[in-house]
Amino acid sequence: MFSEVESNVLKALRLDPSIPTAKLSIKPEPEEDSSLYARPYHRYLLDFRQKVLLKTMQIANPNPLDMVTQDLWTIEDHKS
Numbered sequence: 001m002f003s004e005v006e007s008n009v010l011k012a013l014r015l016d017p018s019i020p021t022a023k024l025s026i027k028p029e030p031e032e033d034s035s036l037y038a039r040p041y042h043r044y045l046l047d048f049r050q051k052v053l054l055k056t057m058q059i060a061n062p063n064p065l066d067m068v069t070q071d072l073w074t075i076e077d078h079k080s
Contacts, residue, residue, distance in 0.1 A: 002056040009049045013042070 058066065 002052050002059070006049060006052050006056075009045055009052065013045050013049075 062070075
């Protein structure tokens, strides 16, 4: 499941929905990086990809606390 999500995020990063800096409606300050405005979704996609990778690693190698928490949630679901 997560590999499919990651591949879709990578596809979105490759699409390059850049806005030419000349057509930006917001004029960045001289000390600001204009690429933040030219590629508005880039940083969000990178952050989302990082979260997916962390979740994938967490599922692949759960630590003992995660396993106990999951068992408690399962027991609670069965009780209700």
